[in-house]
Amino acid sequence: xxxxxxxxxxxxxxxxxxxxxxxxxxxxxxxxxxxxxxxxxxxxxxxxxxxxxxxxxxxxxxxxxxxxxxxxxxxxxxxxxxxxxxxxxxxxxxxxxxxxxxxxxxxxxxxxxxxxxxxxxxxxxxxxxxxxxxxxxxxxxxxxxxxxxxxxxxxxxxxxxxxxxxxxxxxxxxxxxxxxxxxxxxxxxxxxxxxxxxxxxxxxxxxxxxxxxxxxxxxxxxxxxxxxxxxxxxxxxxxxxxxxxxxxxxxxxxxxxxxxxxxxxxxxxxxxxxxxxxxxxxxxxxxxxxxxxxxxxxxxxxxxxxxxxxxxxxxxxxxxxxxxxxx
Amino acid sequence: xxxxxxxxxxxxxxxxxxxxxxxxxxxxxxxxxxxxxxxxxxxxxxxxxxxxxxxxxxxxxxxxxxxxxxxxxxxxxxxxxxxxxxxxxxxxxxxxxxxxxxxxxxxxxxxxxxxxxxxxxxxxxxxxxxxxxxxxxxxxxxxxxxxxxxxxxxxxxxxxxxxxxxxxxxxxxxxxxxxxxxxxxxxxxxxxxxxxxxxxxxxxxxxxxxxxxxxxxxxxxxxxxxxxxxxxxxxxxxxxxxxxxxxxxxxxxxxxxxxxxxxxxxxxxxxxxxxxxxxxxxxxxxxxxxxxxx
Numbered sequence: 001x002x003x004x005x006x007x008x009x010x011x012x013x014x015x016x017x018x019x020x021x022x023x024x025x026x027x028x029x030x031x032x033x034x035x036x037x038x039x040x041x042x043x044x045x046x047x048x049x050x051x052x053x054x055x056x057x058x059x060x061x062x063x064x065x066x067x068x069x070x071x072x073x074x075x076x077x078x079x080x081x082x083x084x085x086x087x088x089x090x091x092x093x094x095x096x097x098x099x100x101x102x103x104x105x106x107x108x109x110x111x112x113x114x115x116x117x118x119x120x121x122x123x124x125x126x127x128x129x130x131x132x133x134x135x136x137x138x139x140x141x142x143x144x145x146x147x148x149x150x151x152x153x154x155x156x157x158x159x160x161x162x163x164x165x166x167x168x169x170x171x172x173x174x175x176x177x178x179x180x181x182x183x184x185x186x187x188x189x190x191x192x193x194x195x196x197x198x199x200x201x202x203x204x205x206x207x208x209x210x211x212x213x214x215x216x217x218x219x220x221x222x223x224x225x226x227x228x229x230x231x232x233x234x235x236x237x238x239x240x241x242x243x244x245x246x247x248x249x250x251x252x253x254x255x256x257x258x259x260x261x262x263x264x265x266x267x268x269x270x271x272x273x274x275x276x277x278x279x280x281x282x283x284x285x286x287x288x289x290x291x292x293x294x295x296x297x298x299x300x301x302x303x304x305x306x307x308x309x310x311x312x313x314x315x316x317x318x319x320x321x322x323x324x325x326x327x
Numbered sequence: 328x329x330x331x332x333x334x335x336x337x338x339x340x341x342x343x344x345x346x347x348x349x350x351x352x353x354x355x356x357x358x359x360x361x362x363x364x365x366x367x368x369x370x371x372x373x374x375x376x377x378x379x380x381x382x383x384x385x386x387x388x389x390x391x392x393x394x395x396x397x398x399x400x401x402x403x404x405x406x407x408x409x410x411x412x413x414x415x416x417x418x419x420x421x422x423x424x425x426x427x428x429x430x431x432x433x434x435x436x437x438x439x440x441x442x443x444x445x446x447x448x449x450x451x452x453x454x455x456x457x458x459x460x461x462x463x464x465x466x467x468x469x470x471x472x473x474x475x476x477x478x479x480x481x482x483x484x485x486x487x488x489x490x491x492x493x494x495x496x497x498x499x500x501x502x503x504x505x506x507x508x509x510x511x512x513x514x515x516x517x518x519x520x521x522x523x524x525x526x527x528x529x530x531x532x533x534x535x536x537x538x539x540x541x542x543x544x545x546x547x548x549x550x551x552x553x554x555x556x557x558x559x560x561x562x563x564x565x566x567x568x569x570x571x572x573x574x575x576x577x578x579x580x581x582x583x584x585x586x587x588x589x590x591x592x593x594x595x596x597x598x599x600x601x602x603x604x605x606x607x608x609x610x611x612x613x614x615x616x617x618x619x620x621x
Contacts, residue, residue, distance in 0.1 A: 054519055056515070056518055056519065059448075060449070085521045085522075085523065086521060087521070088518070088519055088520065088521035089519070089520040089521030089522075090521060093519065093520065094516070094519040096512055096515065096516055096519075097512075098512055101511060101512040101513060102512040102513050102515070102516040103513055103516070104513045104517070104531060104534075104535070105513070105535065106534045106535055107534070115530075116520050119520075119521070119522070119526075120521070164516070167516075167520065168520075171520070171521075
């Protein structure tokens with residue numbers, strides 16, 4: 001049994017224009033000690049998926065309209081708020097995009113980590129503090145003893161993201177959801193954070209769900225990836241295979257717009273291309289057609305008439321495209 | 328040219344804690360610093376004054392209406408021949424205590440209601456804010472007079488009456504801060520760690536909402552002292568304790584013959600409330616991040 005199973009998940013957002021499915025018929029599984037990556041532009045439903053897994057959809061606006069989320073076989077879509085709160089932190093943790101704003105500014109970093117330890121593991125004040133220092137050491141913050149007494153504003157962006165990871169790890173979660181963990185950081189710090197996450201996964205056996213729009217990050221971190229477009233799965237499969245041979249024009253677009261530094265353009269590396277157009281507005285979501293059609297170079301009448309079927313290829317690669325075989 | 332090598336001091340700047348940073352900002356406001364000193368003197372007088380100047384404020388010590396400075400009575404005597412200095416000293420304790428306690432009552436009510444309304448939104452907010460508006464439009468002096476008249480003029484009841492009519496501003500400030508802070512990422516991050524709603528409200532959001540609440544509370548101590556003075560001027564006070572407002576109230580018929588009996592406690596109220604307001608202003612400078620840049 002997989003650690004996490006998501007089946008035909010449908011999440012609806014209620015807006016002024018009515019109800020729109022921000023997640024439409026999404027299914028995937030996550031095995032223990034696996035890293036799965038969600039890729040896609042802004043507004044494709046990546047973060048919504050993460051919030052749904054945590055049971056933290058915006059109150060009164062978003063709701064699970066159908067499908068199942070099973071964690072260790074336990075259904076989460078119908079779990080009580082108290083049970084969800086228990087699972088959050090203990091079993092599933094999350095690190096957020098903005099390390100600058102996701103730490104509480106009025107408490108020291110050590111206090112914030114110790115607080116989580118006390119709440120979840122019932123440690124005493126001094127034992128929790130000692131372990132907080134150890135965790136800061138584990139996420140490679142130099143001089144952890146001294147830095148534990150620092151306030152978040154005294155730390156750099158990279159250090160804060162490390163502190164966030166320490167908080168998320170304090171409860172020894174089985175799944176760590178990282179929502180664009182390095183978007184706000186510069187490239188060298190990004191590489192350090194990826195290193196850290198990889199090492200921590202090896203040491204603790206935590207599964208990681210990484211949400212990003214950076215194909216480079218995916219290639220570096222994940223074993224499998226899901227490409228999302230307009231709330232739907234565009235393509236799913238092993239990272240290497242997809243990067244090698246993407247079957248969905250949107251995936252191909254995402255891959256070809258990653259820049260490589262090269263003095264001379266060769267046939268292997270043509271001009272950097274973009275995916276023209278933008279993600280359709282929420283009103284378009286849920287239409288019975290290929291939602292990528294408006295931006296696709298290979299669009300045919302079939303794409304506009306019906307939603308594309310899931311076409312399976314070797315090694316579990318699935319692409320939602322009418323013309324997947326042709327690519 | 329000196330042949331001494333230049334030594335660059337290797338001193339990593341130690342960042343300040345929020346408290347010392349706030350104190351640094353407060354210190355720059357000289358008026359607030361002076362006011363803090365004045366307030367400290369008044370509080371000292373209220374606590375130790377009766378020991379240092381042990382004259383009974385209710386005892387007739389000399390002929391009535393003896394002007395200040397005569398016969399060894401620094402501030403003179405009132406219409407019953409009581410020592411005004413002793414009355415002012417003893418009145419300080421009651422005025423300050425009621426001011427502080429009433430402010431605490433209104434902070435307690437205001438913060439609870441504002442926090443619940445701002446955190447839970449929806450019908451809870453709707454209901455609580457309508458209640459707040461109801462209290463806001465009541466004529467405050469009249470309402471507190473009714474409470475005191477109905478339930479008796481004891482100190483706790485006066486405190487409660489003042490607290491009950493003045494919590495609305497705190498509730499509104501607390502609610503608006505909660506509305507702002509509950510959407511911030513660190514609150515979401517705390518939720519993602521499985522923090523309970525009560526802890527979110529009072530352990531995560533409230534500490535971040537405190538600065539404006541503290542400033543408002545400081546100002547409220549001042550207005551509560553004024554309120555108490557107003558009530559006791561009207562005679563709604565415990566006759567067995569001296570307060571500044573009560574001295575003014577009991578001497579008001581002789582305002583033309585012996586104006587000092589009214590002026591002296593009035594000045595005491597004025598200085599105290601002014602000092603508290605200035606300290607509140609200093610706190611605002613110290614705690615409001617938007618003013619930090621100045």
